Amino acid sequence: MKLSELTSTVSKHLAKQAPDVALSEIREFLRQSDPTLASLSRLNELVVRVTEKAKTASEMNIRRIAVLSGNQTSVFLIQSIRCHLAREGILAEFFEGGYNGISLEVFDPTSQFYTFKPDQVLIALSWRDINAPLAGKDSDEEAAQTVYDHVKTFRALWRRIHDHLGVPVIQHLFDHPPFALLGTAERNFPGSLRNIIDHLNQEVVKSAPAYVSLLDIDFLSAQIGLRNWNSEKDYVTTKLPFALRYLNDYAQLFTAMYRELIAKQRKCLVLDLDNTLWGGVVGDDGYEGVEIGPGSPKGEAHLAFCEYVKALKTRGIILAINSKNEVEVASRVFKYREEMPLQLEDFSAIVCNWQDKPGNIRLIAKELNIGLNSIVFVDDNPSECEFVRHELPEVFTVELPDEPSKFANHLDQLRLFDTQKLTASDKNRTASYQALNRAKEDMENAGNLEDFLSSLEMKSFVTQAGPEHLDRMVQMELRTNQFNVTTRRYRSDQIEEILRQANAYWLVFKLIDRYADHGVVSTLLAFQEEDTLRIDSWLMSCRVFSRTLEQYSLNRLLGIAQSTGVRKIIGEYVETERNMPVENLYPKLGFQPQGSDKRWWEFEISESMKPLETFVQK
Amino acid sequence: MSEIDEIICTVLSCEENELLESATADNIAGWDSLTHVILLSALEEEFSISFSEDEMVNNNSIGKIRQSVAVKSGK
Numbered sequence: 001m002k003l004s005e006l007t008s009t010v011s012k013h014l015a016k017q018a019p020d021v022a023l024s025e026i027r028e029f030l031r032q033s034d035p036t037l038a039s040l041s042r043l044n045e046l047v048v049r050v051t052e053k054a055k056t057a058s059e060m061n062i063r064r065i066a067v068l069s070g071n072q073t074s075v076f077l078i079q080s081i082r083c084h085l086a087r088e089g090i091l092a093e094f095f096e097g098g099y100n101g102i103s104l105e106v107f108d109p110t111s112q113f114y115t116f117k118p119d120q121v122l123i124a125l126s127w128r129d130i131n132a133p134l135a136g137k138d139s140d141e142e143a144a145q146t147v148y149d150h151v152k153t154f155r156a157l158w159r160r161i162h163d164h165l166g167v168p169v170i171q172h173l174f175d176h177p178p179f180a181l182l183g184t185a186e187r188n189f190p191g192s193l194r195n196i197i198d199h200l201n202q203e204v205v206k207s208a209p210a211y212v213s214l215l216d217i218d219f220l221s222a223q224i225g226l227r228n229w230n231s232e233k234d235y236v237t238t239k240l241p242f243a244l245r246y247l248n249d250y251a252q253l254f255t256a257m258y259r260e261l262i263a264k265q266r267k268c269l270v271l272d273l274d275n276t277l278w279g280g281v282v283g284d285d286g287y288e289g290v291e292i293g294p295g296s297p298k299g300e301a302h303l304a305f306c307e308y309v310k311a312l313k314t315r316g317i318i319l320a321i322n323s324k325n326e327v328e329v330a331s332r333v334f335k336y337r338e339e340m341p342l343q344l345e346d347f348s349a350i351v352c353n354w355q356d357k358p359g360n361i362r363l364i365a366k367e368l369n370i371g372l373n374s375i376v377f378v379d380d381n382p383s384e385c386e387f388v389r390h391e392l393p394e395v396f397t398v399e400l401p402d403e404p405s406k407f408a409n410h411l412d413q414l415r416l417f418d419t420q421k422l423t424a425s426d427k428n429r430t431a432s433y434q435a436l437n438r439a440k441e442d443m444e445n446a447g448n449l450e451d452f453l454s455s456l457e458m459k460s461f462v463t464q465a466g467p468e469h470l471d472r473m474v475q476m477e478l479r480t481n482q483f484n485v486t487t488r489r490y491r492s493d494q495i496e497e498i499l500r501q502a503n504a505y506w507l508v509f510k511l512i513d514r515y516a517d518h519g520v521v522s523t524l525l526a527f528q529e530e531d532t533l534r535i536d537s538w539l540m541s542c543r544v545f546s547r548t549l550e551q552y553s554l555n556r557l558l559g560i561a562q563s564t565g566v567r568k569i570i571g572e573y574v575e576t577e578r579n580m581p582v583e584n585l586y587p588k589l590g591f592q593p594q595g596s597d598k599r600w601w602e603f604e605i606s607e608s609m610k611p612l613e614t615f616v617q618k
Numbered sequence: 619m620s621e622i623d624e625i626i627c628t629v630l631s632c633e634e635n636e637l638l639e640s641a642t643a644d645n646i647a648g649w650d651s652l653t654h655v656i657l658l659s660a661l662e663e664e665f666s667i668s669f670s671e672d673e674m675v676n677n678n679s680i681g682k683i684r685q686s687v688a689v690k691s692g693k
Contacts, residue, residue, distance in 0.1 A: 003628060037660035038625045041653060045631075075652065237655050237674050244659050 001029055003039050010046050019054040023086065026050065030087040031389075034248040035080065044079040047086045054091055063092035063262075066118035068102045070129035073239040076247055077124060084251040088259065099239070106157050114164060120261070121161055122254070123171040126217075126241035127197060130174060135181065137191040147200045151207050158212050162493060168261055169212045170254070173201045175221040175242070178230040210474060210492030213257055217242075220253055249413075256415035265479065266396060266416045268370055269312060270361060272379040273323040273330055273352075276400060276407075277309070277342065278302050283325060287332035293339025301404035306341050308408035313346050317417055318368060318433055320349040322360045322377070327352040348433035357384050358391035368433055369542040371481060371578065376416050432518045432543055453547060453615035456513040460549060460616045462556050465499060465506040465523065472520045473508070476539050481578035483522075483540035485571070485585065490537065503528040505560055509553060511544055511616070518544060524553055526560075526569070533561050534570040538582075545581060552616035554589055554603075561605055570594075571601035622687050625664055626680065629657040639681035658683075665691040 001009075006029050013022035026046060035043045054060045065081070067074040078094045085092055095116040097105050102123060105113035131150065137143040154171070161169055174197045186192040201218055208214055221229040224246055231243035238244065259265055274281045279291030279298045291299035292306070313319050319342075323330060330352050334344045344350065349367050351360045357379070365372050372394040379385050385399040401410050465473060474492045481487070490498070498504050509522040522540040526533045535557070540549065554569075561569060571586040575598070587593070589612065591601035619627070619634055627634060631648035643649040649657075658669055658677060667690040669677065677683045687693070 037656055037663050038628050041656060042628055042631065233671060233674070234659070236671060238652075238659075244656075245663060 001032075003029075003042055007042070007046060010050065014049060014053050017053070017057040019050045019058050020060065022046075022050045022053070023060075023089065023091065027087055027089060030083060035083050037244060037247075040076075040079055040083065040247070043083050047082050047091070050086070051091045051093060060091060063090060063120065064095070064116065064118045065092050065120045065122060066095040066097065066113055066116055067122045067124055068097040068105055068113070069099060070102060070123075070125040070241075071100050071239075072124060072126060072128070072241040073099060074122075074124050076238065076240050076244065077122075077250065080247040080251040081254050084248070084255045085258065088255060090258075090262075102157065103153075106160050109164065118165065119167050120258070121165070121167060121169045122215075123157070123169060124241075125172045125174060127174050127177050127193070128235075128241060130193070130197065130200065132193055132196050134177065134179065134193055136186075136189070136193045136196060140190045143191040143196050143199070146196055147203055150200055151203045154204060155207060158209060162209075162211055166491075166493060167211075168491065170215055170257060170261075171204070171208075171212060172215050173204060173218045175217045175229065176226055178226040210470060213261060215253060215257055217250070217253070220246075220249060224249065252413070253415055253418075256418040260419055260478070265374065265419065266376050267316075267374045267479070268318040268320060268348075268364075268368065268376065269309065269417075270320045270322045270364055270375055270377045270395075271309065272381070272384070273321060273325060273333075275380045275404075276378060277306055278333060278337075278340070279404065282330055282333055287329070287336050290333060290337075292333070292337055298404055299339075301407070303339060303341065305404060305407040308411070310341050310346065312417065315417070318370075319347045320364045320368070321347050321351060322357055322364060323352045324354055324357075325352040345434065356387065358388050361388065361392060361395060369482075369545070378411065432516045434516075450615075456515075456547065456615065458511060458513045458547060458549070458616045460512075460552055460618070461510040462553075463508055465495075465508045467496075469508050469520065470495060473523055476520070476523060476541070480539040480541065481576070482542050482581045483538075483545055484576075484579050485538045485582050486536065486574045487576050487579060488537050498525065501527075505533070505557075507553070507556060509549065511549060522549060522553060524557065526557060528564060528566060531565065531567040532570050533557065533566045533568075535572060542581075547616070548614040549616050550585065550589065551612035551614040555611040555614065558605065558609075558611065567605055569603040569605065571603065573598055573601070621664070621693075622661070622684055625660055626657060626683070629653055629660055637680050639679070639684075641680045642678055654678075661687055665693070667691050 006025060009025050010022045013019070013025065026043070030043070051062060055062060067078055074096050078096055082092060082094065095113060095118060097113060105111045130146070132146050137146055158169055161167070176194060176197055180186050180194065186194045189195070205214060221242065229242050229246060234240055234242070234244050242250070271277060274283075277292070279302050280289060282290050291302060293299050293303045309319065321330075327350065331344060334340055334342060349364045351364055353360065361372070361375060361377060365375060372392055376396045376398060377388050378398045378400060379388070380400040382399055385397050388395060389397045396416060398411060398414065400407050470492055473495055477490050477495070499506060505526045505528070507524045508520055509524070511518045511521045518541070521544045523537070524535065525537040526535050557569060571591050573582065573586060575583070583598070586601035589603070591603045594600040594602050623634060623637055626632070626637060630646050630653055632646050636646055638645070643654065655674070658674055661683070662668055665687055667687065669686070673686060677686050
């Protein structure tokens, strides 16, 4: 489709009061290609029109993003980000802060920045904002002072934004200028701008509280190359701190981070096999004939891709196979080709059959108990990709380029798995999912549920939440969609705030069974309000639903209730698109309905009551 | 429509019949300082050419832009 056709299609849908349809047309257009410099402002304008219409003619959620700029203008950043977010189906309104106006906006409580009421703040900076000349500082002390002063200002800014708005902040790390005045000596001399920037980035990373996410344009610029990234001409003509033609790369990085912040992060990579993980077709060439490993450039390229995939797995991304193959035949490559770095155990789900791939992806999602929107599907075959895109638009489909040596870079550049912090649970996740699958098989063999549950030998450790749990709690708040009774999505600052309240009980449950240590899998927040305990939030990882950890958790809460003289426990259920699994949680646990709308539930505590039956032990 | 004119119309949100040789930012509503920079940068990208800082400023009419692109790109 051409831009002019898109423009008239969008206008048509907007005239029919259908901004959602208009948006899906724009998404389709943007999926074909990134905005070019020529089309950017047109596309931006279209998305603005759709957003305006969506405000009045739909119930779509419109985000509010404020962009505060250092020595740069943010108009192009905003246009590009707006288009990239639209491609993800996200509409946003923007506030554009003035040139070099960060402190002015933030420290003036009456500024337009606050009137705008953003739900997300972006602080856009570059090396030009560092208070040091190109030649750097004369002494180590002055250099250290410069770093210290900047960090101090940032802390004050973050604190202020946080206190006034309580919203998450995204801030750039600093990129580097393309110069090295005296070459290697710049590394030798602590006061050089180069060293000041590196030091400052480290300090910013260390000082950033959990509500501040850092956008690593330092790494992005290194990937692109400093001479390309820095364009003095574009800076002097537009005051954009990097070359215009990298706007798409920048916006993609931003979008990846934003996606994580609004809990749309991807966590599972579903892979094709033939001509994806190895060269050739195992069904035709045999396991000994496919190309993987040294011996040919193609084999080496596939090996490099498999190693990249393996590294993702190490970082906590779940792997799955979706291939048109006989499982026996395909397995041989993993079993008998020593060059293959991936093992069958690296995959949490393996689906090899001759069914259609969208159906198989549904199967994988069900088997792993994850949402389709957390899945990335990778295939070399354009028609398979098109089929999956068409059938499952929620899945992010990656069509691999022609040459296997480009696979890893291509996937990496999409920034699908970006995250701010790793938690211990990330590293154990694959083991845990595999354990789940083994456990399922055992269940099929065991025949009855009680035997199965008791064979799991589950143990849970419960503690009151503390600072050491914060990262995992934030992650669970972001990611838990199904077993989430109220979906309040507490941010890290809010969690810290609640933990300081004397009447809050925030319990954190770890679970270990005979197959795996699942780590922290559940959190339960209850407030004591006179003689009641009100369950305000209750999350559980989908890996461990329906194993009577629910009953165990409630027993622990009953223990607290009895020791503090509480008479009843109140449960609350707030329906969302995704939390159907807990719709009947409270009645199943013996709560009585209060009112007819399924929202409030009550559990009376009597002295003679026995704990609920559970297969989880202390 | 020529490739140059198509890009001009896209960036400046105008119609082909507005593209008179003498037309400047004064005659075309969508032509402001911002779209001016985008237009010239888009032409650089599309035709793999480069304008100097002076040319960025001086290419301020449709005629000059067409001519400058033609000379630099050989089209």
